[in-house]
Amino acid sequence: MAEVLVLVETAPDGSGVRKTTLEALTAARALGEPSAVVLGAPGTAAPVKDVLAEYGAAKVLVGESDDIDAYLVAPKAEVLAQLVADRSPAAVVIPSTPEGKEIAGRLAIKTGSGFLTDVTEIAADGTATQVAFAGATIVHAKVTTGTPIYTLRGNSVAPEASAAAGEEETIAVSVSDAAKQTRVVDRVVEQKSDRPDLTEAAIVVSGGRGVASAENFSIIEGLADSLGAAVGASRAAVDSGFYPHSFQVGQTGKTVSPQLYIAVGISGAIQHRAGMQTSKSIVAVNKDPEAPIFELADFGVVGDLNTVVPAATEQITARK
Amino acid sequence: MNIVVLVKQVPDSGTERQLDSSDNTVARASADNVINEMDEYAIEEALTVKESQGGEVTVLTVGPDGATDAIRKALSMGADKAVHVSDTAIHGSCAVQTSAVIAAALSQLEYDLVICGAESTDGRVSVMPALLSERLGIPHLSGARKLTVEGSTLKVERQTDGGFWALEAQTPAIVSTWDTINEPRYPSFKGIMAAKKKPVETKSLADLGVDAGSVGLATATSQVLDFAGRPPKGEGVKVTDEGDGAEKLVGYLAEQKLV
Ligand SMILES: Cc1cc2nc3c(=O)[nH]c(=O)nc-3n(C[C@H](O)[C@H](O)[C@H](O)COP(=O)(O)OP(=O)(O)OC[C@H]3O[C@@H](n4cnc5c(N)ncnc54)[C@H](O)[C@@H]3O)c2cc1C
Ligand SMILES: Cc1cc2nc3c(=O)[nH]c(=O)nc-3n(C[C@H](O)[C@H](O)[C@H](O)COP(=O)(O)OP(=O)(O)OC[C@H]3O[C@@H](n4cnc5c(N)ncnc54)[C@H](O)[C@@H]3O)c2cc1C
Numbered sequence: 001m002a003e004v005l006v007l008v009e010t011a012p013d014g015s016g017v018r019k020t021t022l023e024a025l026t027a028a029r030a031l032g033e034p035s036a037v038v039l040g041a042p043g044t045a046a047p048v049k050d051v052l053a054e055y056g057a058a059k060v061l062v063g064e065s066d067d068i069d070a071y072l073v074a075p076k077a078e079v080l081a082q083l084v085a086d087r088s089p090a091a092v093v094i095p096s097t098p099e100g101k102e103i104a105g106r107l108a109i110k111t112g113s114g115f116l117t118d119v120t121e122i123a124a125d126g127t128a129t130q131v132a133f134a135g136a137t138i139v140h141a142k143v144t145t146g147t148p149i150y151t152l153r154g155n156s157v158a159p160e161a162s163a164a165a166g167e168e169e170t171i172a173v174s175v176s177d178a179a180k181q182t183r184v185v186d187r188v189v190e191q192k193s194d195r196p197d198l199t200e201a202a203i204v205v206s207g208g209r210g211v212a213s214a215e216n217f218s219i220i221e222g223l224a225d226s227l228g229a230a231v232g233a234s235r236a237a238v239d240s241g242f243y244p245h246s247f248q249v250g251q252t253g254k255t256v257s258p259q260l261y262i263a264v265g266i267s268g269a270i271q272h273r274a275g276m277q278t279s280k281s282i283v284a285v286n287k288d289p290e291a292p293i294f295e296l297a298d299f300g301v302v303g304d305l306n307t308v309v310p311a312a313t314e315q316i317t318a319r320k
Numbered sequence: 321m322n323i324v325v326l327v328k329q330v331p332d333s334g335t336e337r338q339l340d341s342s343d344n345t346v347a348r349a350s351a352d353n354v355i356n357e358m359d360e361y362a363i364e365e366a367l368t369v370k371e372s373q374g375g376e377v378t379v380l381t382v383g384p385d386g387a388t389d390a391i392r393k394a395l396s397m398g399a400d401k402a403v404h405v406s407d408t409a410i411h412g413s414c415a416v417q418t419s420a421v422i423a424a425a426l427s428q429l430e431y432d433l434v435i436c437g438a439e440s441t442d443g444r445v446s447v448m449p450a451l452l453s454e455r456l457g458i459p460h461l462s463g464a465r466k467l468t469v470e471g472s473t474l475k476v477e478r479q480t481d482g483g484f485w486a487l488e489a490q491t492p493a494i495v496s497t498w499d500t501i502n503e504p505r506y507p508s509f510k511g512i513m514a515a516k517k518k519p520v521e522t523k524s525l526a527d528l529g530v531d532a533g534s535v536g537l538a539t540a541t542s543q544v545l546d547f548a549g550r551p552p553k554g555e556g557v558k559v560t561d562e563g564d565g566a567e568k569l570v571g572y573l574a575e576q577k578l579v
Contacts, residue, residue, distance in 0.1 A: 072478075101446050105454070114414060115416070115541070139547040181489055187485050188485070190482060271334075281576055298553065298556045302558060302565075308565040312570055316570055
């Protein structure tokens with residue numbers, strides 16, 4: 001069976017893999033037999049090997065070097081390009097994060113291949129589905145040159161376990177000077193949240209300008225916590241200083257695709273839709289019956305969020 | 321410090337956008353075309369760097385003849401001159417091909433710094449700067465929410481989930497900017513008038529020494545097979561809160577087995 005390289009995205013604390021990796025392994029199985037590629041500082045692979053095998057990695061290719069962590073993106077692309085040259089895989093699948101896309105692009109140039117970004121599905125014949133124009137258009141596309149490279153949008157494929165051998169192979173890593181041009185001097189964490197990660201959460205509750213203040217965002221957090229959900233925000237809420245930028249959903253924020261998206265006090269501007277339109281169920285609370293968000297809501301409540309949302313939180317908590 | 325800003329003209333993201341069913345490319349002719357909003361932040365950053373470091377800001381656009389509107393906007397904000405690569409052979413190019421054209425155009429310019437948006441609002445591929453970095457062999461400092469220039473050293477805060485990475489590289493380099501980096505200025509009346517007199521050089525593929533057969537739909541590295549409007553969602557339910565809004569909402573969630 002043809003080999004498909006899957007680039008592993010590990011959790012920031014190194015304790016495991018991000019859900020995107022399991023999704024990529026699952027999607028890759030349509031094309032062949034996945035080999036998970038773990039690239040990072042020494043010690044990166046040990047904590048993640050088992051889960052990779054559990055999700056279908058026939059092989060786990062481990063390239064560990066301090067240079068991979070010390071320089072931005074380029075070393076990973078270089079190692080992957082070497083693997084593509086050595087092993088002629090049927091395809092490469094990479095989680096569609098900003099870093100993943102940069103790696104995909106560099107890999108495409110290095111290997112003379114085409115790439116498709118932000119795909120939501122990959123069929124056995126290599127045809128991929130992309131969602132264009134803020135979710136309004138569904139596109140089918142195919143790579144016609146070289147080794148197809150895909151970046152897979154988070155939360156589009158449900159991860160399915162499928163035990164495989166997970167046979168470990170060490171890759172010799174030597175990073176060229178050309179790949180050592182951008183140094184990562186520091187990695188700074190500014191906000192830590194105990195809530196689920198926005199892009200991985202099954203439920204997202206987002207607040208907009210209608211929430212009216214930073215203090216009042218506790219209403220959004222309250223509903224989110226009653227549902228075990230992540231909190232998101234519109235750009236207007238972020239720009240008004242109600243909530244930090246890293247929680248912004250939309251074109252220039254995060255793209256989310258949860259089971260349930262609850263938009264509270266958000267009008268539904270096209271740039272906001274770009275980040276949430278593929279959510280399975282959409283619920284909106286807005287006092288303006290004409291708000292465009294209602295056009296895509298499966299369930300809408302026309303009302304004041306200050307009364308509707310706390311009452312809903314209370315009832316959800318009472319059901320537990 | 322000489323800076324080139326990459327600017328793309330795109331269909332207005334606030335309007336209905338479409339692909340053209342004749343060849344599955346973006347319907348640009350019928351669209352309300354504007355400067356890629358994300359590139360306004362790149363222009364603003366270039367002007368800010370110029371104000372502290374001196375030098376010239378050149379706008380570079382690859383796009384059809386109509387893309388002059390985006391160029392004028394950039395010039396009216398304060399950029400000094402522009403290069404517009406326009407050639408019908410480029411129509412339908414994939415990102416890989418487009419990057420070859422932009423790289424060729426950059427090679428004919430003198431620059432210490434290239435600044436571009438982190439993504440366009442039409443393709444949203446968000447890899448152009450990485451492709452150019454790879455082709456030109458210059459460092460890429462990506463996703464900047466802050467840029468500091470200290471001589472030939474560039475320092476960038478790369479926006480990440482819940483924080484940032486501090487990046488460092490030497491010029492010449494390419495920096496891609498997020499919309500968190502600054503607040504783009506509005507063109508002044510004076511700026512708009514001055515823009516009309518600023519030089520815009522138009523170049524063809526032949527001027528760049530790029531083979532017309534290496535770009536365009538026929539040799540694109542990826543191909544759109546078909547497209548369709550997203551199937552309309554079933555008509556949603558909308559209730560007006562009369563003291564029972566929360567109850568109905570929770571009822572819906574229960575029905576969907578979401579609580
Ligand atoms: C819906 C859709 C999906 C697509 N998917 C793919 C795909 O998966 N793979 C693929 O290879 N191509 C794809 N394309 C084609 C690709 O978008 C174009 O080739 C485009 O010219 C380059 O990519 P971008 O605009 O998405 O760039 P991005 O990387 O998103 O843009 C980043 C920045 O690069 C600069 N820039 C980009 N293009 C230009 C330009 N022409 N002139 C000057 N500066 C520019 C701007 O500063 C911009 O902010 C897609 C196009 C569409 C419409
Ligand atoms: C380049 C660019 C990129 C962008 N990227 C993004 C992005 O990533 N994400 C994003 O979200 N936006 C983005 N935007 C901005 C977008 O265009 C909108 O301005 C923004 O989404 C509006 O946020 P909002 O819905 O919270 O605010 P508004 O449009 O002001 O809507 C507030 C809503 O709250 C309702 N409301 C007010 N009070 C109450 C109450 N008490 N109870 C119930 N409802 C109430 C109002 O009826 C209204 O519908 C971008 C714009 C540009 C130009």
